[in-house]
Amino acid sequence: MAVKKMGLKQKYAHLTRGLDWETSYQKMDDVFPYDQFEGIKITDWSKWEDPFRLTMDAYWKFQAEKERKLYAVIDAFAQNNGQLNVSDARYINVLKLFLTGVSPLEYQAHRGFAFTGRHMRGVGPRIAAQMQSLDELRHFQTQAHTISHYNKFFDGIAEFQHMHDRVWYLSVPKSFFDDARAAGPFEFMIAIGFAFEYVLTNLLFVPFMSGAAYNGDMSTVTFGFSAQSDESRHMTLGIEVIKFLLEQHPDNLPIVQKWVDKWFWRGFKVLGLVAMMMDYMLPKKVMSWKEAWEIYFTEAGGSLFTDLERYGLKVPKYADVATEMAEHISHQNWAVFYQYTHAAAFHTWTPDKEHLDWLSEKYPNTFDKYYRPRWEMWAKMDEEGKRFYNMALPQLCQTCQIPMAYTEPGDPTQIAFRCTEWNGEMYHFCSDGCKDIFDDEPEKYAQSWLPVHQIFQGNCGGPTVPDVLNWYRLNVGADNMDYVGSPDEQVWNSWKGKAPAEAAE
Amino acid sequence: MPVIALDKDYAKKVEFRDNVNNFHGNQLTYVHWEEHNMFCSAIAFPLPPAMPFGALVSEVIAPHYAAHPDAAKIDWSKVEWMIDGKKVTPDFDKSLAENGMKHKSLVRFWTPGLNGYKGTYS
Numbered sequence: 001m002a003v004k005k006m007g008l009k010q011k012y013a014h015l016t017r018g019l020d021w022e023t024s025y026q027k028m029d030d031v032f033p034y035d036q037f038e039g040i041k042i043t044d045w046s047k048w049e050d051p052f053r054l055t056m057d058a059y060w061k062f063q064a065e066k067e068r069k070l071y072a073v074i075d076a077f078a079q080n081n082g083q084l085n086v087s088d089a090r091y092i093n094v095l096k097l098f099l100t101g102v103s104p105l106e107y108q109a110h111r112g113f114a115f116t117g118r119h120m121r122g123v124g125p126r127i128a129a130q131m132q133s134l135d136e137l138r139h140f141q142t143q144a145h146t147i148s149h150y151n152k153f154f155d156g157i158a159e160f161q162h163m164h165d166r167v168w169y170l171s172v173p174k175s176f177f178d179d180a181r182a183a184g185p186f187e188f189m190i191a192i193g194f195a196f197e198y199v200l201t202n203l204l205f206v207p208f209m210s211g212a213a214y215n216g217d218m219s220t221v222t223f224g225f226s227a228q229s230d231e232s233r234h235m236t237l238g239i240e241v242i243k244f245l246l247e248q249h250p251d252n253l254p255i256v257q258k259w260v261d262k263w264f265w266r267g268f269k270v271l272g273l274v275a276m277m278m279d280y281m282l283p284k285k286v287m288s289w290k291e292a293w294e295i296y297f298t299e300a301g302g303s304l305f306t307d308l309e310r311y312g313l314k315v316p317k318y319a320d321v322a323t324e325m326a327e328h329i330s331h332q333n334w335a336v337f338y339q340y341t342h343a344a345a346f347h348t349w350t351p352d353k354e355h356l357d358w359l360s361e362k363y364p365n366t367f368d369k370y371y372r373p374r375w376e377m378w379a380k381m382d383e384e385g386k387r388f389y390n391m392a393l394p395q396l397c398q399t400c401q402i403p404m405a406y407t408e409p410g411d412p413t414q415i416a417f418r419c420t421e422w423n424g425e426m427y428h429f430c431s432d433g434c435k436d437i438f439d440d441e442p443e444k445y446a447q448s449w450l451p452v453h454q455i456f457q458g459n460c461g462g463p464t465v466p467d468v469l470n471w472y473r474l475n476v477g478a479d480n481m482d483y484v485g486s487p488d489e490q491v492w493n494s495w496k497g498k499a500p501a502e503a504a505e
Numbered sequence: 506m507p508v509i510a511l512d513k514d515y516a517k518k519v520e521f522r523d524n525v526n527n528f529h530g531n532q533l534t535y536v537h538w539e540e541h542n543m544f545c546s547a548i549a550f551p552l553p554p555a556m557p558f559g560a561l562v563s564e565v566i567a568p569h570y571a572a573h574p575d576a577a578k579i580d581w582s583k584v585e586w587m588i589d590g591k592k593v594t595p596d597f598d599k600s601l602a603e604n605g606m607k608h609k610s611l612v613r614f615w616t617p618g619l620n621g622y623k624g625t626y627s
């Protein structure tokens with residue numbers, strides 16, 4: 001008798017059949033020790049709808065198809081020397097930032113979702129988290145493979161994973177994910193599944209992928225397309241988590257609200273790197289950070305939170321502060337990297353006149369008043385042979401680990417300082433948002449591995465800057481410093497038949 | 506709020522990473538020159554608590570801010586100081602500790618009449 005082919009629905013039923021069996025030799029609470037301590041109350045796991053009902057065979061078939069296409073494009077890109085078609089070699093620094101700062105987070109997400117899938121006792125979230133875990137591992141691999149082509153020609157790429165674990169500014173995205181993964185599975189799902197994937201992902205992914213498209217990087221664009229269908233699944237999972245938790249028990253609301261507030265703020269601070277990338281690093285601009293914030297947070301996020309009002313969930317605390325900061329954050333961040341260019345694994349530059357004019361136009365209320373004079377001052381100092389390097393190490397925020405370079409809400413002339421005294425010691429913060437997060441769980445954030453303090457404690461290869469850079473595996477004179485005068489610039493100019501760098505003047 | 510953790514004894518097992526004992530006899534000091542945001546943030550130094558405040562100014566603060574065009578014009582006798590949120594007049598001959606500075610103290614200072622490149626706070 002011929003075996004009848006099963007429909008998708010049937011296949012899914014077989015895949016998940018009995019996965020939520022009641023254990024008898026061991027207590028259920030011993031088998032799933034992580035899903036209660038956060039205080040979240042679940043009355044009926046079966047209410048968690050898996051909106052996709054993907055089966056493993058369908059998953060592999062679909063992903064394999066996408067990846068065959070991606071690798072065909074990568075091969076063609078390599079054979080045709082696609083790197084010659086990017087807008088300018090400055091663009092490659094965007095990829096360096098992405099590979100060192102974001103790709104390792106894909107791997108962290110893979111591990112986080114694998115853990116979450118194991119430790120939730122409902123079938124729906126276990127299957128969905130497993131699928132996302134696989135997606136994230138693929139994203140890490142395909143990003144590393146896509147960008148590896150550039151590693152043949154440009155500096156600052158080869159040691160990305162090592163750097164992610166050590167370099168001062170990479171502790172910002174790293175600690176963000178460490179924080180999420182050190183939380184319980186529900187907080188992880190709200191942090192990464194909802195706040196990051198749902199609320200903020202369009203401010204990470206869209207800028208990088210459209211930046212790639214505008215700047216002629218077809219391989220990264222193709223990677224973006226291949227990840228897109230996964231992303232929409234992740235977003236749906238993120239919204240499902242929120243609805244499920246809020247429908248299960250009214251006591252969940254204040255816990256979920258606290259996590260939404262916290263992870264919105266954490267995510268917003270990490271996205272400052274994207275802000276700087278959009279406003280300063282793309283040779284061909286897509287839109288300003290402020291415009292992106294308006295479209296993807298103020299408008300899209302606004303309607304999302306209106307939608308969630310029926311569950312009692314409110315717009316994240318300090319969303320208004322973040323919106324005001326959208327006016328400043330890119331300028332303040334690029335200024336940090338400009339003055340610490342000797343310790344960064346990508347190149348920096350001062351914006352030229354055309355670029356300054358674009359910024360003046362995009363930020364009419366603030367740029368000419370506060371930031372344009374700063375760039376003009378630095379350009380002048382550079383011309384006089386006194387290019388500015390900050391030779392001291394910056395004070396870092398205990399929570400977000402970013403140099404405390406942000407100004408007071410409502411006063412862009414003053415750096416914001418916040419401080420808490422706890423357990424006989426002072427802790428410093430860049431903002432009320434970061435201070436609140438610490439105050440809620442001081443035991444956790446008193447353990448922050450702050451790169452500046454670690455250097456002073458003698459844990460980073462030695463006391464001098466060259467010792468530390470060596471410990472970062474940062475190739476001094478190639479990976480760091482200004483683009484003008486770099487080996488990257490040299491190789492680009494030799495391909496393009498341009499004269500040697502003006503810096504030699 | 507106490508930390509929410511699976512391990513009831515979590516708080517007892519925490520390693521406070523920046524305990525002053527980890528800094529080899531030094532304490533952390535943060536310094537910030539107000540209205541001169543060319544320096545993106547306050548800057549950090551591990552310093553002996555017995556260091557005279559005057560030495561902090563002449564050996565640490567002055568050289569690290571020397572790159573700014575305003576730096577040469579600073580009259581140190583007119584500088585306004587704030588330590589850990591309080592306006593103070595530090596005694597230059599006394600030590601950091603005697604001036605009330607602890608591990609991770611923040612020293613902010615204003616230079617009246619000097620407020621950055623072309624008065625733009627840069």
Ligand SMILES: [Fe+2]
Pocket residue numbers: 106109135136139
């Ligand atoms: Fe991903």
Ligand SMILES: [Fe+2]
Pocket residue numbers: 269397398399400401402429430431434
């Ligand atoms: Fe912060």
